[in-house]
Amino acid sequence: MGESNAMAARKAFFVTGTDTEVGKTLVSSALLTAANQLGKTTVGMKPVAAGCESVDGQWRNEDALALMASASLELPYEQVNPVALPAAIAPHLAAAQAGRRLSLDRLTGFCQAIMMQRADLTVIEGAGGWRVPLNEREMLSGLASRMQLPVILVVGIRLGCINHAILTAEAIRRDGLPLAGWVANHLSAPDEVAEQNVQTLTSMMPGPLLGEVPWMEAASVETAAQALSLRALLD
Template sequence: MAAAYFVTGTDTEIGKTTIAAGLLHAARAKGLSTAAAKPVASGCEDTADGLRNGDALALLGECSLPLTYEEVNPLAFAPAIAPHLAAREAGIQLDVDTLAGPVRRVLAKGADFSLVEGAGGWRVPLAGSANLSDLPIALGLPVILVVGVRLGCINHAVLTAEAIQRDGLRLAGWVANVVDPHTSRLEENLATLAERLPAPCLGRVPHLAEASPAAVASHLDLALLGTFIPR
């Protein structure tokens, strides 16, 4: 049974891609086929092959299906700024229809486990009054929330979970990514998150010296997402 999820975070720079790549690696380790999409990315480097984003390349590296870079990341912008601003400067209308088409084509490939990674947090603006959160709504995808564990994360996590539910989507699970290993009362904060978030914790990822997909995957339990994931 194929399953697909939208990956969002409590903020930008909290390891969303690191966790997404770990989730894909964990799925591959269980014998599942994998695919991923990062429909829009800013902060891309100009290479001989065109603009390339490090996060999108990390996801592509964990896809078992033969996807091209352009399939994973159809909209790539050079400036390391908010995607809607980068798109505006490039003269591109960044709306849900523009993003949804390429994502649907990736999902249609039928991988056992597919991830669609957002940019930043839940309410990242698109053109006009639209938000990136409108994309998983349009696609009907359950959500995996990456919580960057540091001071203030409880508020960010609970507000994000409330927004996801208010938008009519299911929070399928969350991952505690300890971005600040010196967080005061770490255990108490993690316990509070577990009490307040209405979904299972898929894993607690410590601050790793080398956060490779394999290293991250060792701290994750995909079986908590549903019975289709083999233990």
């Protein structure tokens, strides 16, 4: 019974965004940090990262490094980011430039290995938005579908965000996955329209608002963590 309860307590989520550069890594890191503060064990993963720098002859991505810094369990970089691509472009194009081919089969295997760490909270961060191609037939969204992971959607609060958020939520649910919640991330100093956008989305999104991350000139994971409520995720 104790092992069953422990297994039930473990949570894993796939984090996606309404677009690229909307704060997926900030929110993912903040989720890990907030869970750490509750005494949970945590692991973060970015299966595919396009846009890496060479460090001692190895490709490293700043988003993956941020997840590593926020997770409570220490893992080798190659396990956190098994596919590191140099070019900061769409993953399938970056893979082609590097002479590689992406596939759901391989990415699923990498994710299953991470799940074997049995952390209380596992956060798997996607790349770009929901419909990001891996190859001519497969999308990165298929990884969340194969793993049957509830999805957390990061909404960058700016002009057009209502349409992008609602369409993304519809696509997630059409793929048979629950929207575990969404996070409003202010990308500029808030004004009345930004607050009205958040209010509109709160009334229309098919999942709870997990938090409203304030605009920051210099991003702070700790500040973002304070803005999030994990009760809806971890209960």
